[in-house]
Amino acid sequence: MNSDQFLKDVQGKNVNFLIGSGASFGVIPTLWIKSLNKSFEELLTSNDYDKKQKKVLFFIWFELWIRKTKILEFDSEDETHIQYERFVNNLINFLNNEGFDKPKRINIFTSNYDTLFEMIFDKVSKDNRLTYFNDGSRGFFKKYISTENYHLKVSHSGMSDSFQREIPTINLLKIHGSVTWSNNHGLIEVSLENKIFEKLSELSNEIIEDIHLFNDFTDDKLIEPSEYEDAILNKQLNEENLKQELTTIYAECTDKIDSFFEYYETLPVVNPTKQKFKDTVFQQHYYQLLRMLSFELEKPDSVLIVFGFSFADEHILEIVRRSIVNPKLKIYVIAFDNNAKSDIEKRLGNLGGNIIEYLPSKKMPDGSEIKGNFSYLNYLFDGREEENN
Structure with missing residues (x-):
């Protein structure tokens, strides 16, 4: 599938991402x-x-792993940082090209607890003042997260007219917690x-x-x-x-x-043991985010783009498997290679119909694999005619 066709297929849809540790590879090692x-x-x-x-x-x-997840400065020589910035800018361009009658919101559900997205949001926001980056927190000196803060539609109107234009919103939903979170008297505080x-x-x-x-x-x-x-x-x-x-x-x-x-044991992250949060506050937030993922996949004309995610989390796996009841849902799984594709296919099983499509879907002219890496994900949103990895 080339970029132009992919963009045509997802434009005007309720676009959601499910992003795992593969996205941060190069900065944070795999397990x-x-x-x-x-x-x-x-x-x-x-x-x-x-x-x-x-x-x-x-x-x-x-x-x-954990110590490397607190990332505050952009490294212009690091390929992973470059791809993250390219990705966020691509999402902004994608949303800006949507018509006023179409949703201008994208949800990024991620199992990563690093601060790469937040760091990039902070970097690109200076040049994108009419884009709303939302990590679910509100506050000034102290910021607190609540799932209620994701259900917002942000509009802008010029000084000389009263016409309100919805501005692009990118929601970041960190299902497995974050190294910036802590429990402050029953509230999830966000602080570097x-x-x-x-x-x-x-x-x-x-x-x-x-x-x-x-x-x-x-x-x-x-x-x-x-x-x-x-x-x-x-x-x-x-x-x-x-x-x-x-x-x-x-x-x-x-x-x-x-x-x-x-x-x-007080650090608010889901560990590789698959044991969920011991703290009730974080546990409740975890299940609220799972419900949000389920709700988004049940909406008409929804798209889920999976990247760098292995579906090792049984709860997320079950939600995606149950989403087949929505005939208007389309799932794109970007698998790094054939081995990764096979592993994901075994976990997801047969969802039936054309609900799921694995990308990349073809090989290079010389017969070699096209890797489903971050560059490929960005290619899909670049709008170029030829695949370039």
């Missing part, structure tokens, strides 16, 4: 551990690791100066310092935390060595690991 041929999720849910070892795994999880994140970073630094000290005084070296991404995710590391690593770290840093884990 796949090449050296063990399994995901980090499998480690955290495996019965082969005891409670002490799993506490250390959460410390490593924080260092490898997140005390939970800062405390976890402080405790993590203390554990790292203890690992440094251990390595200074022993011949049996532990992996340096700064090398976790390369050593754990990419290099050859068998599970016995990893288990010994975890056991040694816990023995050397018992009190600090226990304190870290106790504090980590």
Whole structure:
């Protein structure tokens, strides 16, 4: 499918995105551990690791993934940052080209808890003053999130006339939580100066310092935390060595690991263990966002564009599967490659009819795969005639 045809198919529709960790790849690693041929999720849910070892795994999880999700500055040399900016600008152009009788709103449902979208919204808003970027929060010195804040239609009228024009609105709905959230007396507060994140970073630094000290005084070296991404995710590391690593770290840093884990359990994010929020406030918000996703997919002429999402979340998977009752729904799944497509097809099953379409749908002239990467997603909204990856 070329870009022009795709745009014709989705224009005038209720457009929703479901975006997962694949979108942030390049800035934040995937959960796949090449050296063990399994995901980090499998480690955290495996019965082969005891409670002490799993506490250390959460410390490593924080260092490898969580700590990297607080992104405040745009990096003009980073390809992922560039694609995020291109994507948001494409959505703005798409909405601006919609007629006044068509919806000028797009919903981005994401399982990511990084701040890439917020950082890009902040960057592009200076040149797009008549676009409303909505993360569901309201406030000035203190900002609080509520699902009620998503049901808004924002209009603009000129100084010399009374005609109101709906301006483009991009809603960001972070289903799995965010590193900028905290529970403030029963309300979800949004702040870049997140005390939970800062405390976890402080405790993590203390554990790292203890690992440094251990390595200074022993011949049996532990992996340096700064090398976790390369050593754990990419290099050859068998599970016995990893288990010994975890056991040694816990023995050397018992009190600090226990304190870290106790504090980590208050961080408002859905972990790879698939266990949902322990905090009732965040749990309620999670289910409210799921209901919103379900409601959007039930609307007439709805479109769901899935990118970088594996459907590992059973609740989201079930909502999408149930959405087949809407004959006016169209789902586009952008799969990175054939293996990813096969995995998603197994999870979704046969939804029947033409409700779902997998993209890219063809190969390059030389027979090689067209990768369903961020560049391809942006190509679909660029309006160009030829696919360019």
